Amino acid sequence: MKKAISIKDLPSISGTGGKPAVLAHICCGPCSVMPLKSLLEGQAEVSGFFHNPNIHPLSEFRKRLEAAKELARHLSLDVIFDEEYRPSALLKGMREHAGPGFPEFGKRCGYCYYLRLEAAARTAGGLGFPVFTSSLLYSRYQDHEAIRSAGVELAAKYGILFLYEDFRPLWQDGVDASRALGLYRQKYCGCIYSKVERYSKKAKAASKNRSCS
Numbered sequence: 001m002k003k004a005i006s007i008k009d010l011p012s013i014s015g016t017g018g019k020p021a022v023l024a025h026i027c028c029g030p031c032s033v034m035p036l037k038s039l040l041e042g043q044a045e046v047s048g049f050f051h052n053p054n055i056h057p058l059s060e061f062r063k064r065l066e067a068a069k070e071l072a073r074h075l076s077l078d079v080i081f082d083e084e085y086r087p088s089a090l091l092k093g094m095r096e097h098a099g100p101g102f103p104e105f106g107k108r109c110g111y112c113y114y115l116r117l118e119a120a121a122r123t124a125g126g127l128g129f130p131v132f133t134s135s136l137l138y139s140r141y142q143d144h145e146a147i148r149s150a151g152v153e154l155a156a157k158y159g160i161l162f163l164y165e166d167f168r169p170l171w172q173d174g175v176d177a178s179r180a181l182g183l184y185r186q187k188y189c190g191c192i193y194s195k196v197e198r199y200s201k202k203a204k205a206a207s208k209n210r211s212c213s
């Protein structure tokens with residue numbers, strides 16, 4: 001299996017005007033600020049691709065879509081927005097593909113990564129982008145090895161390259177930049193399971209605080 005490339009490899013990839021075209025999957029606005037800025041500074045011709053059928057519910061989907069649009073405007077970036085809200089295919093696929101332990105965190109995410117990355121890779125390949133990547137690589141909460149492995153596999157399937165960069169060291173810069181831009185910052189990863197986990201943790205912490213007072 002081929003390896004992923006990184007930002008430092010971009011100059012060796014041919015492209016129009018010396019810049020290779022990279023299609024960057026955008027998982028949300030706040031997570032995308034630093035990956036997109038890094039790619040633009042890394043001499044890539046960057047376009048975005050918003051495709052996130054994992055986000056639940058519709059009101060949350062709309063908020064994240066709007067934040068991604070706001071960021072695209074700020075960066076003057078061309079972005080393909082998949083604006084259709086259809087979470088049922090993801091939920092069905094997660095149930096079918098996840099192993100024992102579903103829906104625990106980690107048991108469900110592999111399919112979620114694969115579905116979104118495959119849409120990005122298919123679009124990149126179809127539109128002639130030689131490289132694709134994802135803003136999921138900014139998150140401290142995602143499984144980077146699973147994302148890298150899915151990205152490399154899909155790149156081979158669609159005849160392109162997957163760019164892996166560990167954007168996690170830019171975490172605080174991204175938080176600061178997204179706040180400065182006034183982007184909507186979500187409180188949970190995206191799917192209904194992550195929402196339930198987030199609010200059950202909050203409820204536990206609240207009841208612990210109450211018992212201590």
Ligand code: SF4
Nearest residue numbers: 109112189190191194
């Ligand atoms: S926790 Fe996040 S990555 Fe995992 S399945 Fe849910 S939305 Fe997808």
